[in-house]
Amino acid sequence: MTNEAVSCQQERPLTGEPQGRLVLADSTTLLREILQTEKGTLQMAYLDPPFFTGQVFDMKVVLPTSSGKRTISLDTYDDRWPSREAYLAKMREILSGTREMLNTRGTIFVHVDPRISAHIRLLLDDLFGGSHFLNEIVWGYQTGGRSRRFFSRKHDTILFYGKTSAYYFNLSAVPSGTIGDRQNHMKRQTDETGRTYRSIFSGGREYRYYDDAPVYPGDVWSDISHLQQKDPERTGFITQKPEALLERIIRSSTQEGDLVADFFCGSGTTAVVAAKEGRRFLTADSSELAIALTDRRLAACTIQGNPPLYSVESPCIQDETRISAECIAATDGWNIRLLSFRPPRAVEIGLEDNGAVDHFAVGYLRGENFYRYRTLLGEDARDGKPVFLPAAEGIPALLVTDCFGKRRVYRHTLE
Ligand SMILES: C[S@@+](CC[C@H](N)C(=O)[O-])C[C@H]1O[C@@H](n2cnc3c(N)ncnc32)[C@H](O)[C@@H]1O
Structure with a gap:
């Protein structure tokens, strides 16, 4: 082996065509580039941008040293902006580019928090048209801190829009449980095949609710937990979202083989779930650390016994490290x-x-x-x-x- 680093632009699988792309880029720049050749190819975009918090986010990493383990803190991304206008101008550019990338049956999910959601909602109404607004999903979770000065803020908002009214959506792909899981005071009965149900009579008719019949989520999602401290899914990336959240989004809005994009991929939750669900993916982030983390998470996945096929477009550096x-x-x-x-x-x-x-x-x-x-x-x-x-x-x-x-x-x- 040479002990000096050599130049390399892109990493690809040795055999097979990549089904996913992981790109180190500012999303505005990337969108400008891909719009020239890939307009209209995207089925769904999930965007979880910085929320205009005014904070710099870091992550803690535990590393082996000669005297045991050492925890270091690494900067992941900077969410400080000169003004809200500057933030919204950037978001407008990315949301508008994403809209152009979507096909006519495409949809977008934009994950924000209650402090910035009203501004992003207006932006999306402007870009997609108010009539293409589908849901304001409330993702409610229980995490540690509690406020005494106001009601504790325990939800994020996911804004869901269709590119046109012919958007694709399949609620039956995302059951959230069965009727039998719900508390119910009605008396349980058993039919001739042994299935249990509860029933009501109305207008001279009997309506049966079978315990094993699926139920589907509404627009308030409180059944998906925030990642707990000890959750095996956790990577240490502070704003990492749970895979279960992306599973619901991806399954309901795409079919196998469809292209899913995330232009703020962070720790790579969208890429990982897309790969596991047999969807193609295009994910990007402007942070090297985020790309490295996503790459590691993808490499740890197995899909029907094989690693996912994806490319990494993040140039390798050539420095004095031997x-x-x-x-x-x-x-x-x-x-x-x-x-x-x-x-x-x-x-x-x-x-x-x-x-x-x-x-x-x-x-x-x-x-x-x-x-x-x-x-x-x-x-x-x-x-x-x-x-x-x-x-x-x-x-x-x-x-x-x-x-x-x-x-x-x-x-x-x-x-
Ligand atoms: C809230 S985090 C995403 C978390 C992700 N959903 C997850 O599950 O880990 C936002 C990400 O956007 C990235 N980012 C911020 N501005 C960007 C830009 N202009 N282009 C690309 N990525 C950007 C940050 O580096 C950060 O990783």
Whole structure:
């Protein structure tokens, strides 16, 4: 392996066509670019933008050091704006571009909080037309803090619009339980097939409500919990949304193979759920850390026994960070070992060798693109054990993503 990082623009799967794109970009810039060739290709967009909070968000990451574990804080995104007008101007550009990307049956869900929702609602009415407003979904949750100065703010608002009145929506794809789950004072009975039900008589007719019949959500969603501290889904990204929320949105508004977009992907909840649900995805974020986190979450997924197929368009950096790695020819391929990787920031905070490795992929470099065969995560990425890379076209290479979100590629020097 060369121990110097080489240049690489895009990461793609070694076999198969990518079903998803993960892009490091400011969404306004990305939308301007894709609108030239991809207008009208999008079935649904879920956007969870900064909420004009005036805060800088960070995340806590626990890393291994020579003397145990160390928690560091990393900046994720900055939600400070010169004025509300500046924020709304940016949102207008992104919402308008997203509208153009939608096909005629497409829909948009915009996730906001009660402080900014009125402004975004007016913007959406203006861009989509008030008659295409479908719902103001109230996502109510129970989290720790309580206010004594006003009623505690325990909900977000998700604004749902259709691009046209021919929008696609399938409520039957998202049952939220069965009638039998509900508290009911009516007497239970059993029919001739053994199914239990309750009934009422009205106008001389009997109406039966079977316990196993599905019920569907209305516009107040209090059955999806906020991610708890110890939730295994949690990545540490402070504004991460639960997968269950995106499942309901994606299942109700798209079909398998449809394209779903999220131009503020954060920790990648939309991409992960879209991949699991067999939808294509286009997700972007302007933060390297968010892209690295989404990449890691996607790499950890298995879909019918296989990893999801996606590309990562986030240029790798070339700096002075060197590695020690081996790439040894084996029958039908290579055995690759990452022995030591210590970017300068890792040295500064006392991380041990490989302690700053978040994940790494083995694959091939072809020109400026890296073709990923397999990604290793967590301890598997840090333990220095050999990873087999089957023979294929290109130069064997390693793509290392560090815990600060930086990506670097190192290639094998062929004799
Ligand atoms: C509220 S978070 C999204 C959280 C996400 N839904 C999740 O489940 O993790 C907002 C994200 O928008 C990103 N962001 C802010 N401005 C952006 C812009 N102009 N273009 C792309 N991403 C942006 C931030 O970096 C942040 O990751």
